[in-house]
Amino acid sequence: xxxxxxxxxxxxxxxxxxxxxxxxxxxxxxxxxxxxxxxxxxxxxxxxxxxxxxxxxxxxxxxxxxxxxxxxxxxxxxxxxxxxxxxxxxxxxxxxxxxxxxxxxxxxxxxxxxxxxxxxxxxxxxxxxxxxxxxxxxxxxxxxxxxxxxxxxxxxxxxxxxxxxxxxxxxxxxxxxxxxxxxxxxxxxxxxxxxxxxxxxxxxxxxxxxxxxxxxxxxxxxxxxxxxxxxxxxxxxxxxxxxxxxxx
Amino acid sequence: xxxxxxxxxxxxxxxxxxxxxxxxxxxxxxxxxxxxxxxxxxxxxxxxxxxxxxxxxxxxxxxxxxxxxxxxxxxxxxxxxxxxxxxxxxxxxxxxxxxxxxxxxxxxxxxxxxxxxxxxxxxxxxxxxxxxxxxxxxxxxxxxxxxxxxxxxxxxxxxxxxxxxxxxxxxxxxxxxxxxxxxxxxxxxxxxxxxxxxxxxxxxxxxxxxxxxxxxxxxxxxxxxxxxxxxxxxxxxxxxxxxxxxxxxxxxxxxxxxxxxxxx
Numbered sequence: 001x002x003x004x005x006x007x008x009x010x011x012x013x014x015x016x017x018x019x020x021x022x023x024x025x026x027x028x029x030x031x032x033x034x035x036x037x038x039x040x041x042x043x044x045x046x047x048x049x050x051x052x053x054x055x056x057x058x059x060x061x062x063x064x065x066x067x068x069x070x071x072x073x074x075x076x077x078x079x080x081x082x083x084x085x086x087x088x089x090x091x092x093x094x095x096x097x098x099x100x101x102x103x104x105x106x107x108x109x110x111x112x113x114x115x116x117x118x119x120x121x122x123x124x125x126x127x128x129x130x131x132x133x134x135x136x137x138x139x140x141x142x143x144x145x146x147x148x149x150x151x152x153x154x155x156x157x158x159x160x161x162x163x164x165x166x167x168x169x170x171x172x173x174x175x176x177x178x179x180x181x182x183x184x185x186x187x188x189x190x191x192x193x194x195x196x197x198x199x200x201x202x203x204x205x206x207x208x209x210x211x212x213x214x215x216x217x218x219x220x221x222x223x224x225x226x227x228x229x230x231x232x233x234x235x236x237x238x239x240x241x242x243x244x245x246x247x248x
Numbered sequence: 249x250x251x252x253x254x255x256x257x258x259x260x261x262x263x264x265x266x267x268x269x270x271x272x273x274x275x276x277x278x279x280x281x282x283x284x285x286x287x288x289x290x291x292x293x294x295x296x297x298x299x300x301x302x303x304x305x306x307x308x309x310x311x312x313x314x315x316x317x318x319x320x321x322x323x324x325x326x327x328x329x330x331x332x333x334x335x336x337x338x339x340x341x342x343x344x345x346x347x348x349x350x351x352x353x354x355x356x357x358x359x360x361x362x363x364x365x366x367x368x369x370x371x372x373x374x375x376x377x378x379x380x381x382x383x384x385x386x387x388x389x390x391x392x393x394x395x396x397x398x399x400x401x402x403x404x405x406x407x408x409x410x411x412x413x414x415x416x417x418x419x420x421x422x423x424x425x426x427x428x429x430x431x432x433x434x435x436x437x438x439x440x441x442x443x444x445x446x447x448x449x450x451x452x453x454x455x456x457x458x459x460x461x462x463x464x465x466x467x468x469x470x471x472x473x474x475x476x477x478x479x480x481x482x483x484x485x486x487x488x489x490x491x492x493x494x495x496x497x498x499x500x501x502x503x504x505x506x507x508x509x510x511x512x
Contacts, residue, residue, distance in 0.1 A: 041309045044442025045342050049305045056302030063297075173297065180293045205298040212339050212372055 003095040004102065011103020015069055021111070024068075028061045028115055036122050047128040048211060054119045055137060055207050062112055063172060066145045069104045070152025071164030074243070087247050097240045101153060101232075108145050112138060133210040136221065143228035144204035148172060150235035151199070157242040175201035199231055284314065286328045289335030296336075304337035311343075315350070327351060327359040334366060341367060341374035348380040349436075349445060357388045368401075375408035376439075379415075383432045386425075395419065409439050430456045451496035458493055462501055462509035465489050469507070476507035 015021065035053045039046035077083035086096060116138050123131045151171050155164040178195040179202040181187055187195065203224040206216050286307075296303040311329035314320065330347040334340070344367030351360035364381035371377060382398035385391040396419055402408055403416035415435045419428065430453065437449035465483045470476055473486065480501050483489040495501070500512040 038309065041312060042305070043312045043346070043444055045305070045308060045340075048301075048340065048342075049308070052299075052301040052305045056299040059297070059299065173295075176297045177294050180290070183290050183293065202298050207299065208301050208337065208339070211301055 003091050004099045007091075007096060007099025008102040008106065011073060011100050012106050014073075015104055015107035016110070018069075020068065021065070021107075024061060024064060025111065025114070028057065029118065031057050032118050032122050036126070039126065047123070047126050050123055050126050050128060051131060051134070051211055052207070054122055055134060055211075058112070058115045058119060058138075059141060059207075061115060062108065062141060062145050063148060065111055066104075066108055066148040067152050067165055067168045067172070069107065070149040071156045071161045071168060073100050073104055074153065074156040075161045075164070093243055093247070094240050097153070097236055097243060101150065101236055101239075104149055104153075105146060108149065109142055112142060112145070133213065133215065136216050137206045137210055140204040140206060140221065140224055143225050144201060146232045147199050147201075147228050147235070150232045150239065154235050154239045154242060157239055157246055171199065172201060175199045200227075203227055284310070284325065286325060286332055289332050292332070292336060300336045301340075304333045304340070304343075307333050307336070308343060323354045324356075326354065327356055327363070330363055334363070334370070338366075338370035339372045341371045341377055344371055345374070345376040345380055346444075348377065348384060349448065352384055352388045357384060360384055361389075373405050375402045375405040375412055378402040378405065379408075379412055379435065382416075382419075383436070386419075386432060387429055392419075409435075411435050411438055426456055426459060454493075454496045455499070458495055459501070459509045461489075461493070462503075463507075466503055466507040466509060476505065477503050479503070480509070 032054065035050055035057065038053070039049045042049040074083070077086070087093070116134070119134065120131065123129070148168065152164055152168040155167045159167065174194075175198060178187075178191065178198065179200060181191065181195075206220065209216065292303050293300055307329060311326060311333060314329060315323060315326055327347070330343050330351075333343045337343075344363055347363045348360045348367075351357070351363065361381065361384060364377055364384070367374075367377040368381075378398040379402035382395045382402060385398065386395035399416035399419045403413040412435050415431050418431065433449045433452045433456065437446060437453060440446040440449055462480055462483070465488045466477055469483060469486065469488045472488070477483055477486075477488075480489075480492050480503075484492060501509050502512045504510055
């Protein structure tokens with residue numbers, strides 16, 4: 001447990017010190033201001049526009065951060081040669097994987113909360129009131145990012161950072177595409193199986209309903225959470241196995 | 249010296265950049281924009297990472313820009329835009345209300361009715377959709393039966409304002425179509441939350457008010473001269489009216505053989 005805590009703290013510090021993070025946050029803030037200005041072009045639909053685009057923006061920036069840092073942490077260890085040093089120490093590999101995951105994950109949660117605070121301020125300044133329902137979306141987003149992050153970690157054990165980023169982004173796109181493909185008619189069997197096996201990110205999407213004041217049911221909330229929890233465990237275990245092979 | 253020269257070159261180069269941008273913008277303003285491509289909603293849903301509402305909002309701002317662009321020859325794409333927007337975010341009542349109110353004047357009355365019916369089945373309940381649909385049936389389709397039906401639906405929608413309930417309850421009580429139309433536009437004007445709807449309904453109210461004014465002046469003209477005026481200018485020429493108010497909708501008026509004002 002001490003090992004995990006130490007690795008988590010170290011990774012979190014590393015993430016929070018990264019200059020890229022502040023660049024991404026800076027872009028996020030600029031875009032939120034742009035949304036505030038853009039809303040005046042919406043012909044009386046401004047609060048809805050601020051909420052829709054604001055939540056969308058939080059999602060996109062969280063995604064960028066999860067994919068970027070997820071594909072970075074192991075690759076940085078490999079490139080700096082520190083991974084070899086760590087593998088010589090009496091730290092179980094699983095602790096190393098979990099510690100790295102938790103460190104990046106906590107960094108993401110902190111950023112998400114920061115973006116949410118900004119979002120609240122923008123909505124408040126538009127006289128849209130306190131959008132408390134958006135907290136449900138933030139909760140599910142945290143779980144969704146756990147899956148995205150684990151995917152990026154898994155890919156980064158085998159591929160360099162660029163390839164890991166591309167592969168994770170593709171998985172996210174596919175995870176949103178498969179449910180939307182159903183609108184074109186019945187899916188072929190292969191795609192049906194793929195939609196069950198591959199991560200389905202549409203499960204975590206409450207944006208279209210909470211925007212109209214619908215309070216999500218407990219099933220809508222808990223099933224995606226359990227799904228994310230189990231998916232993350234499986235992916236971290238696969239990451240562990242992959243790293244083990246990498247060490248041999 | 250070198251610093252001043254560098255600063256001078258910097259200012260000149262930047263000045264050229266700004267000037268070229270201004271020339272480009274001026275030339276672009278003269279020509280109509282290239283035809284905008286409106287994608288299929290299914291395709292957008294496939295690639296928008298589940299952000300259907302945000303995608304719908306982006307197309308909504310594009311539709312608003314398109315509608316406000318005076319360089320457009322016609323606004324045939326407005327319906328396509330609204331269809332796409334409501335396919336992406338079917339629960340949002342505002343685009344439906346906007347379309348029902350604006351499409352008929354662009355020669356798309358049937359499209360407005362289709363959009364309204366889509367809104368009634370898919371949108372969150374909102375009195376504006378059935379109310380505007382009833383107004384379309386009354387004003388553009390001359391169909392009091394359907395108008396009555398949708399006024400009734402609007403009045404029974406949750407959160408319908410009291411004056412809307414009043415319009416619905418009194419619809420059909422007056423034989424005068426213009427009086428009914430005035431009441432309907434009054435309801436829209438009093439409950440409008442956006443500037444476009446407010447301005448549009450005000451223009452219609454002023455337009456109907458001018459028709460009433462001309463009718464009244466025509467009656468006085470007939471009493472005085474024992475004949476009907478031919479054109480509104482007769483009323484000014486023969487000192488019944490001091491001047492003719494301009495029609496906010498840009499129509500010209502004339503009188504029928506009975507002396508009733510109508511659009512030329």
